Amino acid sequence: MAAVKNIFATRWGIIGVGVVIGVLATLLQKWGNPANMGVCVACFDRDIAGALGLHRAEVVQYMRPEIIGFVLGSLIAAYAFREFRPRAGSAPVVRFVLGAFAMIGALVFLGCPWRALLRLAGGDGNAIFGLAGLAFGVWIGTWFLKTGYNLGRATPTYPAVGWILPLTMLGFLALMLVFPQIPNEPKSGVLFYSVKGPGSQHAPLAVSLLAGLAVGFLAQRSRFCTMGAIRDLILFRQIHLFSGLLALIVTAWVMNLILGQFKPGFENQPVAHTQGLWNFLGMTVAGLAFALGGGCPGRQLFLAGEGDGDAALFVLGMIVGAGFAHNFGMASSPSGIGPHGIAAVVVGLAVCLFIGFSMRQKAA
Amino acid sequence: MATVDARGLSCPQPVLLALGEMKKLGRGALEVLVDTDTSVENVTRAAESLGWSVKETQPEGGGYRLVLEKS
Numbered sequence: 001m002a003a004v005k006n007i008f009a010t011r012w013g014i015i016g017v018g019v020v021i022g023v024l025a026t027l028l029q030k031w032g033n034p035a036n037m038g039v040c041v042a043c044f045d046r047d048i049a050g051a052l053g054l055h056r057a058e059v060v061q062y063m064r065p066e067i068i069g070f071v072l073g074s075l076i077a078a079y080a081f082r083e084f085r086p087r088a089g090s091a092p093v094v095r096f097v098l099g100a101f102a103m104i105g106a107l108v109f110l111g112c113p114w115r116a117l118l119r120l121a122g123g124d125g126n127a128i129f130g131l132a133g134l135a136f137g138v139w140i141g142t143w144f145l146k147t148g149y150n151l152g153r154a155t156p157t158y159p160a161v162g163w164i165l166p167l168t169m170l171g172f173l174a175l176m177l178v179f180p181q182i183p184n185e186p187k188s189g190v191l192f193y194s195v196k197g198p199g200s201q202h203a204p205l206a207v208s209l210l211a212g213l214a215v216g217f218l219a220q221r222s223r224f225c226t227m228g229a230i231r232d233l234i235l236f237r238q239i240h241l242f243s244g245l246l247a248l249i250v251t252a253w254v255m256n257l258i259l260g261q262f263k264p265g266f267e268n269q270p271v272a273h274t275q276g277l278w279n280f281l282g283m284t285v286a287g288l289a290f291a292l293g294g295g296c297p298g299r300q301l302f303l304a305g306e307g308d309g310d311a312a313l314f315v316l317g318m319i320v321g322a323g324f325a326h327n328f329g330m331a332s333s334p335s336g337i338g339p340h341g342i343a344a345v346v347v348g349l350a351v352c353l354f355i356g357f358s359m360r361q362k363a364a
Numbered sequence: 365m366a367t368v369d370a371r372g373l374s375c376p377q378p379v380l381l382a383l384g385e386m387k388k389l390g391r392g393a394l395e396v397l398v399d400t401d402t403s404v405e406n407v408t409r410a411a412e413s414l415g416w417s418v419k420e421t422q423p424e425g426g427g428y429r430l431v432l433e434k435s
Contacts (some may be wrong), residue, residue, distance in 0.1 A: 153372030
C-alpha cells in the first residue's frame with residue numbers, strides 16, 4: 001500500500017474510526033441523546049427539519065449540532081489535507097429526489113444505517129430486519145451499477161459552491177445561538193424545540209458539536225461509509241470499509257455493556273417498532289437510494305463538507321424528505337408504521353427502480 | 365497505453381471502470397485518471413487486490429493520473 005499515504009484510509013485506520021464512532025455514539029447516549037440514537041443521520045436530519053418547522057411532529061424537533069459538526073469537521077479535514085475539491089453537476093435533481101426517498105424509507109424503519117448498527121449493539125432485535133433490508137437494497141443497487149447505472153460526471157466549479165452546505169450549517173448554528181432553547185418552551189424565536197420525546201433528549205450543545213466535529217474530521221479522512229461497506233463486499237468481495245462497520249458495532253456493543261445500556265429483545269425497544277416486514281422494506285428503499293446516490297447519509301454529509309455540491313443536494317433532499325415523511329403520515333412511531341407508511345415504501349421503491357433502470361448509459 | 369478516464373464520476377464508478385479494464389487487459393499497463401483522493405485510494409486498493417502494481421500517482425489537472433502495471 002505504498003501509494004496510500006493517508007493512514008486513516010488503511011485497514012487499521014478505518015477500524016480505529018469505527019471504534020471512535022462506537023465510543024462517541026454510546027457516550028452521547030449517556031450524556032443525553034436518545035437511547036440507541038447516539039448518532040443517527042436520518043433521525044437528526046429529521047429533527048433539524050422539525051426545528052425549522054418543515055414538519056410539526058412535536059416530539060422530533062431539535063437542531064442537532066452533531067450534523068453541523070459532521071459537515072464542518074469534514075470541511076476542516078478537507079482543507080487541512082488539501083482535499084477540498086468543489087465539484088457539482090452530476091444529475092443534481094436526481095440526487096435530491098434520492099435523498100428525499102432515502103429519508104422516507106429510513107423513517108419507516110426509524111433510523112439510518114448507523115442507527116441500525118447502534119440499535120443492534122443496544123440489543124434491539126428489530127434492527128436485524130432493518131440491516132437485512134439495507135443489505136437487500138444495496139444489493140439491488142449493485143445490480144444497477146454492474147449494468148451501467150451512473151449519474152454522469154460532476155465537473156469542477158467555484159469554491160463557493162462547495163461552501164454552500166457548510167455555510168448553511170453555520171447558519172443553523174447561528175440560529176441555535178441566537179434562539180437558544182428555553183426550558184419547557186416549544187419554541188424559541190423561529191426554532192422549534194421538543195419538550196418531550198426523542199427531540200427533547202440531547203447532550204449539551206458544545207459536547208454534541210465537538211463530537212460531531214471529531215467524527216466529521218475522522219470520517220472524511222477514512223472515507224467511512226456503511227453503504228459502501230456492504231456495496232464493496234457484494235461488488236468486489238472487499239472487506240476494507242466493512243471492517244470499519246464491524247468495529248463500530250462491536251465497540252458500541254461493548255460500550256453499552258459497560259454503560260448498562262444493553263437491553264436485548266424485540267418489544268418496547270426505544271424509538272422502534274416491531275413490524276419486521278416494514279422494518280425490512282423501509283430500509284430496502286433507503287439502501288437502494290443510498291447505493292444509487294453513492295453513499296450512506298453520513299458519507300453524503302462528509303462528501304458535502306469536502307466540496308461535493310451533489311452530495312449537498314442529497315442532504316437537502318433528506319431534510320425536505322423528512323418534512324414530507326411526517327406531514328404525510330409516512331414516518332413510523334414506536335406504535336408501528338404510519339398511516340401512509342406502506343404507500344411510502346411502494347412509491348419509494350418505484351421511484352428508485354425508475355431511476356435505476358432509466359439512467360444506465362455508459363459514461364461518456 | 366489504455367486509458368480509463370474516471371474524472372468526475374462518483375463512487376464506485378472509478379473502481380468499476382478500472383477493474384473492468386484490468387480484467388479485459390489481463391496484463392500490461394493502464395492509465396487511470398481520477399479527480400479525488402478517495403478514488404486514488406480505492407483504485408489503488410482494487411488494483412493491488414488483482415495483483416497489479418501502482419507505478420505512478422501524479423497530480424494532474426486538479427486530479428490524479430495513476431499508472432497501473434502487471435507483467
